Amino acid sequence: MAQEPHVIFYDLILPNEPGVVWSPNTCKTRFTLNYKGIPYKTVWLTFFEVHSEIPKLTKSGRKPSVPVIVDKLNGDKVVQDSWEIAKYLDEAYPDTPRLFNNDFGTQLFFYNYATKHIVFQVFKLVLPNLLHGCGDMKEWFITSREAIFGTSLENVRGNPEEQAKILAENLEPIGTVLKEYPYVNGHQASWSDIMLAAYLHLLFSFRPDLFNTLVLNHQKNGKQLNDWWKRMEKLYIKMNLPSESL
Ligand SMILES: N[C@@H](CCC(=O)N[C@@H](CS)C(=O)NCC(=O)O)C(=O)O
Incomplete structure (x- = not known):
């Protein structure tokens, strides 16, 4: 049986454009995961759901936004913000293609x-x-x-x-x-x-x-x-x- 991906990726859906992958902020994370070849499962949220669901994950008081990832391989580590996620994935998965080179x-x-x-x-x-x-x-x-x-x-x-x-x-x-x-x-x-x-x-x-x-x-x-x-x-x-x- 295929293994369930261990990264859960929260992305944004537009109610009237349900088939369109569009959000520039979440695409940064989607393309990062694709580039690194890290399997993930997407959870699609509307803007309203970003506000109701993301605070339950982040518990940080930080303004709710996507992308957010939850990494089940690393104690359900929650990371918010595309830049933070990119840096986290480079460190947590050093054997995958790197995004940063000390630059x-x-x-x-x-x-x-x-x-x-x-x-x-x-x-x-x-x-x-x-x-x-x-x-x-x-x-x-x-x-x-x-x-x-x-x-x-x-x-x-x-x-x-x-x-x-x-x-x-x-x-x-x-x-x-x-x-x-x-x-x-x-x-x-x-x-x-x-x-x-x-x-x-x-x-x-x-x-x-x-x-x-x-x-x-x-x-x-x-x-x-x-x-x-x-x-x-x-x-x-x-x-x-x-x-x-x-
Ligand atoms: N700097 C953040 C920006 C994240 C952001 O603004 N995401 C938008 C979606 S494109 C969002 O979640 N907006 C929620 C809102 O506007 O209420 C990042 O790169 O992750």
Whole structure:
């Protein structure tokens, strides 16, 4: 009989888009587990369930969020936050492909760059899709995001054409690196690649048209980004859809 996976991975589902693996934060962990070849079982939660279920696991008083993993091989160790999970898995599973090579500072720098300048731009472009996906959680989503941003979501969204142009510009320095090296950090794949792939996956999931024009056919670095994406698909981007893993 097949062994039950020992890592339980909490991911986010949109009620109106039940077959879509979309969340950029949880995809960082999903791709990490795929890359390392660590078997896992996905537990799908809605936003409301994140708030009711995650505090029962973390018992930390920390704001409920996913990804969270529970590692049954290590005394039901609970780890919250994609960055903490990545570091934990590198240490706990040293025989699997590594994400960090004592280069936490530069990888954290790239993490901050990509979070501010890549995924936030993608978020603005897919906002209508997310709102649709939220279904009856839409009003909650709007109110809670507007409280975070301190302004209306219409303001955050801005002009989609301008936002698309900014995303393409923000991808330029990354494409420049990929002209010289196969991966963001050089010759080896690392956490930075996983994170970038997870962030761009949000665009891929909801706006494949924009993913094609802005990433795969990027005005300056389309070839590099295209080749890199193909490498990523081989390494990490294996999906198990909600219906398959429930
Ligand atoms: N820095 C965190 C961010 C986690 C995060 O914001 N996750 C979102 C899902 S994409 C969440 O759980 N949100 C719950 C909420 O907004 O109430 C990480 O990388 O894990």
